[in-house]
Amino acid sequence: MLKQLIYVNLHPFDGFYQTSRSEKKGKYLVATVLLVIYGILQIIAYQYTGFIMNYQPIFMMNSIRIFLLALLPIVLFVVSNWSITTILEGSGSIGDIYIVVCYSLFPKIVFDLIGVIVSNFIISEEIPILQAFMAIGTVWFCFLIFAGLCVVHEYTVFTNIIMIILTFVAAIIIIFLAMLYFTILIKTINFVITVINEFFRRW
Amino acid sequence: MEVKRRSKLIQKIIFRLYFVIILCIVLSLLMPAGAVKAEYTFETNYIYDFWGFAKKSIPAYELVKTIDYENMNGVPLSSLDDVYASNGRIYLIDSVESRLNIFNDDYELITSIKLLRDKDNKIVIDPETNAQVILKNPEGVFVKEDFKEIYIADTGNERILVLDSENYYLKRIIKRPANMVGVTVFRPSKVVVDNAGRIYAVVQGGHEGIIELNSDGSFSRYFGVNKPRSSVIDYIWKTLASETQKEKMGKVYAPSFNNVDIDKEGFVYATTHESAAVYKVFRLNAKGENVLRNADMVIGDYYTGAYNQQESTFVDIAVSDFGAYALLDKAKGRVFIYNFDGELLNIFGGLGNIKGTFKEPTSIAWYGKKIIITDKKLAKAFIYQQTDFGEAALGAAENYYYGRWDEAAMLLEKALSLNSNYDVAYAGIGKNLLMQDRYEEAMYYLKLGNDRTYYSKAYNGYRAQQIQKGFIWFALIVIALVGYIIYSEFRYHKKIGSKEG
Numbered sequence: 001m002l003k004q005l006i007y008v009n010l011h012p013f014d015g016f017y018q019t020s021r022s023e024k025k026g027k028y029l030v031a032t033v034l035l036v037i038y039g040i041l042q043i044i045a046y047q048y049t050g051f052i053m054n055y056q057p058i059f060m061m062n063s064i065r066i067f068l069l070a071l072l073p074i075v076l077f078v079v080s081n082w083s084i085t086t087i088l089e090g091s092g093s094i095g096d097i098y099i100v101v102c103y104s105l106f107p108k109i110v111f112d113l114i115g116v117i118v119s120n121f122i123i124s125e126e127i128p129i130l131q132a133f134m135a136i137g138t139v140w141f142c143f144l145i146f147a148g149l150c151v152v153h154e155y156t157v158f159t160n161i162i163m164i165i166l167t168f169v170a171a172i173i174i175i176f177l178a179m180l181y182f183t184i185l186i187k188t189i190n191f192v193i194t195v196i197n198e199f200f201r202r203w
Numbered sequence: 204m205e206v207k208r209r210s211k212l213i214q215k216i217i218f219r220l221y222f223v224i225i226l227c228i229v230l231s232l233l234m235p236a237g238a239v240k241a242e243y244t245f246e247t248n249y250i251y252d253f254w255g256f257a258k259k260s261i262p263a264y265e266l267v268k269t270i271d272y273e274n275m276n277g278v279p280l281s282s283l284d285d286v287y288a289s290n291g292r293i294y295l296i297d298s299v300e301s302r303l304n305i306f307n308d309d310y311e312l313i314t315s316i317k318l319l320r321d322k323d324n325k326i327v328i329d330p331e332t333n334a335q336v337i338l339k340n341p342e343g344v345f346v347k348e349d350f351k352e353i354y355i356a357d358t359g360n361e362r363i364l365v366l367d368s369e370n371y372y373l374k375r376i377i378k379r380p381a382n383m384v385g386v387t388v389f390r391p392s393k394v395v396v397d398n399a400g401r402i403y404a405v406v407q408g409g410h411e412g413i414i415e416l417n418s419d420g421s422f423s424r425y426f427g428v429n430k431p432r433s434s435v436i437d438y439i440w441k442t443l444a445s446e447t448q449k450e451k452m453g454k455v456y457a458p459s460f461n462n463v464d465i466d467k468e469g470f471v472y473a474t475t476h477e478s479a480a481v482y483k484v485f486r487l488n489a490k491g492e493n494v495l496r497n498a499d500m501v502i503g504d505y506y507t508g509a510y511n512q513q514e515s516t517f518v519d520i521a522v523s524d525f526g527a528y529a530l531l532d533k534a535k536g537r538v539f540i541y542n543f544d545g546e547l548l549n550i551f552g553g554l555g556n557i558k559g560t561f562k563e564p565t566s567i568a569w570y571g572k573k574i575i576i577t578d579k580k581l582a583k584a585f586i587y588q589q590t591d592f593g594e595a596a597l598g599a600a601e602n603y604y605y606g607r608w609d610e611a612a613m614l615l616e617k618a619l620s621l622n623s624n625y626d627v628a629y630a631g632i633g634k635n636l637l638m639q640d641r642y643e644e645a646m647y648y649l650k651l652g653n654d655r656t657y658y659s660k661a662y663n664g665y666r667a668q669q670i671q672k673g674f675i676w677f678a679l680i681v682i683a684l685v686g687y688i689i690y691s692e693f694r695y696h697k698k699i700g701s702k703e704g
Contacts, residue, residue, distance in 0.1 A: 052662070057256075
């Protein structure tokens, strides 16, 4: 499984083509494990990034919050990309998108982990070097997502760029609706509570 | 039947468990992370830590003496607007009674000036207006010891009066200079004088800057640039608006200064309380630019716009000999003391109805190591003296300013033993240790003080030491690596060579 993962990371077009066509059950497991590792890595980075690069108040760390906040954009991206591409003739299923995104996390995880470790042994003059090194992981990650989405949706490069822009628009709409929903929910609950209070006061 | 019921029960419990877990997750997302800012703190004394959270602290100053009508020997006292203190004299300006009251070391009234007399103790008649020279709603006073002169900003009469500081006779009257330009009305409210005798007068609401006069009273220039804060939304509106709309919008004026002070090097310090200003506190160089260190952090109370928060509105600034300056905030009656680096040292004072609290603080001045704060509504001047903690903290700041590092570190350690939330001290001790090349201890203190710049320097030294200590291991690793590469190359070529051969 690891062999396949590395193959996908080094040969994204070929690799994602194979993973999206293969019937192996394990691929979802690998993807989920990567996603969980990514979340845990964010917690590790919060606490164990070297003091010079770490501006986080460690005394008030909330690991569940960090974990969920790390996963939120990824899940949001998967959902919004799926909702856009199903309308616009993308041939990838939501499972395919999920696998593309999660497999692409691999280089980011590796480079960020190295970055966290090395950040404990550097001085402030060396921060730009380390950040440049960690940027490799992020760029690689973005490229893998782009390539993977191209393959699974069978899009041309240009269409894919438009789809990714539309994905962000969809993500904003989803966030807006979610906020709207929660605001209305809170208002409704408040209303019910007020009515009950009034009722008991006048009883 | 029993089994079915039980399984249903278990299902129910599991369902509830799920619900609780989801609720926990949602709550953990909704909860504000960690402590809340000063909002619900009942301690009046606090200080901000590295992340801007309010932490309990000890006041550096405590009330020791009050000057009020009891000290006035029957002279009326209705308000206090400005204070200046030097050489054992305290000068208090009362703008309602239009008096300058001068007190000595023991807080006894020496004299109270309203009607001005000349050298021969005769009443002065202004030759232009043929009237007696009487103070009218003066708002500011400044004393220049080098010239033995008292400067009174006689705001109501739109002039500055210069008095002798020993016998209190009138020396000069400075009226609106004939060569003055601009639209600012010459109503000097606060006034300072630099070592060359140049007079800097602040006009309340004067958008053109501080009026700078030459020592002979002629107009020199408007001094100090105070840029208005521009926002993106304003910019968007401006680009969308038509010409007539723009006219109706009104001009954005540069925020005006409301008070000044001057340090011994001749730098003019100024404050503004207009919320549109980029900076609230200024240290102006000769060109009129702000050279205050860390100026965007000198803001008093942290302000995020949250409920129950108030932005600090500074009404006066007092600069000490060692570069530390005290800022007086009208909104909450607080005094903020910063050192010359712009690090917050202490916060004390507050509005209220108990002894030592203010109603409407107007002015602040250093009186040796003491601080004098005047209150307009109470018509009182409060004299604050240093507490043990204040002595240690400010003594350390003074020693640090003059480069006496070891004394500074000693005092900082004392300050820390009194107040472990005093973050500036950790960084200060760390810097001192760093200078002595005690890197590991320095790192410990600098980490506590959240000083990443100096921590990096300390770590650089520490790392160099460690590498030196374990140099043999580093050398071995490098040799092994190089050896392996050479060996593998050698083997690879041998393989190819054998294939070819």
